[in-house]
Amino acid sequence: MKILKYIFFFIVLSVIALTVFIATQNSNYTISKEKEINLPKYTVFNYLNNLKNYEQWQVFNEETTPFTLDSISKGKDAEIHWKNSSIKITDVFPSDSLILNLNQDDIESTLKWKLKSTKKGTLVTLEVEGKMDFITKFKAFFQGGIENINGPIFEKTLNSINHHLIEEYTKFTVKNEGIILINETYFIKKMISCTAENLSEQIFETMKSMKLFCTENDLKVNGNPFTIFENINFSSGVVNYAVCLPITTEIFTNEDSDITGGKTESFHAYKTTLTGDYSHSDKAWGENKKGINENKLTVKSSIKPISIYKKSILDSNKPSEWITEILTPVNESVIYIPEVSNDSIPAVQ
Structure with a gap:
C-alpha cells in the first residue's frame, strides 16, 4: 500500500514539475517559410494585398465559415472576419512587404509577407510571430516544438497561394x-x-x-x-x-x-x-x-x-x-473575301 502511495506521489510531483517546466518556457515564437513563385513581384504583391483573394487560399478557416469583408478590402486597414477570427492589414510597403494581424479566438499573431525578385519570379517569405498559451506550449512540448505544429500549415498556405496565382494569372x-x-x-x-x-x-x-x-x-x-x-x-x-x-x-x-x-x-x-x-x-x-x-x-x-x-x-x-x-x-465596314473563280477550281476526275 505504501508503495502505491509513493508511486502516486511521484506521479503527482512529476506532473507538477512538468507543468511548471512547460509553463516557464518562452511563450514567444517566430516561424519563417518561403516559396518561389514563377510570377513577377508586383503580381504577387497585388494578390496578397487584396483580402478578397483570401478565401481562395486561406488555411486558417477549416470549417469554411463564411467570410465577411469590411468596406476596405485591400491595402492598409483592410480587414476580413470569420467565426471568432479576423485578419487585418496593418502596414503596406508597395511591391515589397505586408504586415497583418491575425486574431483567432482572441489569440493574436503577426504575419509578415516579404517579397524578393528572382530570375524565375518572386521569392515569397511568410514570417509569423506569436505567443503560445499553456495548451499550445503543452502540445508543442510533446510534438517536438511549435514549428512542427504550425510549420506545415504555413507551407500549405504558400503552396495554395502558388497554385491559385499560377492558375489565375497564367490562364488566358x-x-x-x-x-x-x-x-x-x-x-x-x-x-x-x-x-x-x-x-x-x-x-x-x-x-x-x-x-x-x-x-x-x-x-x-x-x-x-x-x-x-x-x-x-x-x-x-x-x-x-x-x-x-x-x-x-x-x-x-x-x-x-x-x-x-x-x-x-x-x-x-x-x-x-x-x-x-x-x-x-x-x-x-x-x-x-x-x-x-x-x-x-x-x-x-x-x-x-x-x-x-x-x-x-x-x-x-x-x-x-x-x-x-x-x-x-478601321476604315472598312466589312472584311473583303475574294471570290474564287470557277476556272481555279480543279475538275473532279
Missing part, C-alpha cells in the same frame, strides 16, 4: 472576332498613365471615383467601362490612356476638374477579345494588329484604339474570368 485566351460597329457614345473620363501590369488596380481605383461622381451629379451609367489609349509603349510597358464610363447624356465640367465629359462618334473597329489578366494585353494587341494586316484593313488614325471591360476587377477578383474587348478603328 485571345480571339480575333472581325469588324464591329461602335455606336455614338457619351462618357466621362479621367486621364491615367501607368504600366500595363498595374492597369487593373488603376482602373479599379479610378472607377470608384467616377461612379461616385455619377452618383453626386445624378448621371446614369450606360454600359461597361472602357479606356481610350492615347499611347502604348510596349518596350517600356507604359500606357497613357483615359478611363471612361459611358453615360446617357453629354456633360461639361469645370476646367479644373480631373473628370471631364466627352463623346465618340460611331465607327467601325476590328475586335479582339482577351479572356484573362491584363498582363497578357500585349499578346492581344499583337493578335489584333496581325488580324488587321491579314485581312488587308486600314487603320482609322483619327480615332484612338479602345478597350471595353465586359468583365473586370469590378465584377470578379479572378483574373482568369476577366473579359476585355480590344478595338482598333
Whole structure:
C-alpha cells in the first residue's frame, strides 16, 4: 500500500514539475517559410494585398465559415472576419512587404509577407510571430516544438497561394472576332498613365471615383467601362490612356476638374477579345494588329484604339474570368473575301 502511495506521489510531483517546466518556457515564437513563385513581384504583391483573394487560399478557416469583408478590402486597414477570427492589414510597403494581424479566438499573431525578385519570379517569405498559451506550449512540448505544429500549415498556405496565382494569372485566351460597329457614345473620363501590369488596380481605383461622381451629379451609367489609349509603349510597358464610363447624356465640367465629359462618334473597329489578366494585353494587341494586316484593313488614325471591360476587377477578383474587348478603328465596314473563280477550281476526275 505504501508503495502505491509513493508511486502516486511521484506521479503527482512529476506532473507538477512538468507543468511548471512547460509553463516557464518562452511563450514567444517566430516561424519563417518561403516559396518561389514563377510570377513577377508586383503580381504577387497585388494578390496578397487584396483580402478578397483570401478565401481562395486561406488555411486558417477549416470549417469554411463564411467570410465577411469590411468596406476596405485591400491595402492598409483592410480587414476580413470569420467565426471568432479576423485578419487585418496593418502596414503596406508597395511591391515589397505586408504586415497583418491575425486574431483567432482572441489569440493574436503577426504575419509578415516579404517579397524578393528572382530570375524565375518572386521569392515569397511568410514570417509569423506569436505567443503560445499553456495548451499550445503543452502540445508543442510533446510534438517536438511549435514549428512542427504550425510549420506545415504555413507551407500549405504558400503552396495554395502558388497554385491559385499560377492558375489565375497564367490562364488566358485571345480571339480575333472581325469588324464591329461602335455606336455614338457619351462618357466621362479621367486621364491615367501607368504600366500595363498595374492597369487593373488603376482602373479599379479610378472607377470608384467616377461612379461616385455619377452618383453626386445624378448621371446614369450606360454600359461597361472602357479606356481610350492615347499611347502604348510596349518596350517600356507604359500606357497613357483615359478611363471612361459611358453615360446617357453629354456633360461639361469645370476646367479644373480631373473628370471631364466627352463623346465618340460611331465607327467601325476590328475586335479582339482577351479572356484573362491584363498582363497578357500585349499578346492581344499583337493578335489584333496581325488580324488587321491579314485581312488587308486600314487603320482609322483619327480615332484612338479602345478597350471595353465586359468583365473586370469590378465584377470578379479572378483574373482568369476577366473579359476585355480590344478595338482598333478601321476604315472598312466589312472584311473583303475574294471570290474564287470557277476556272481555279480543279475538275473532279
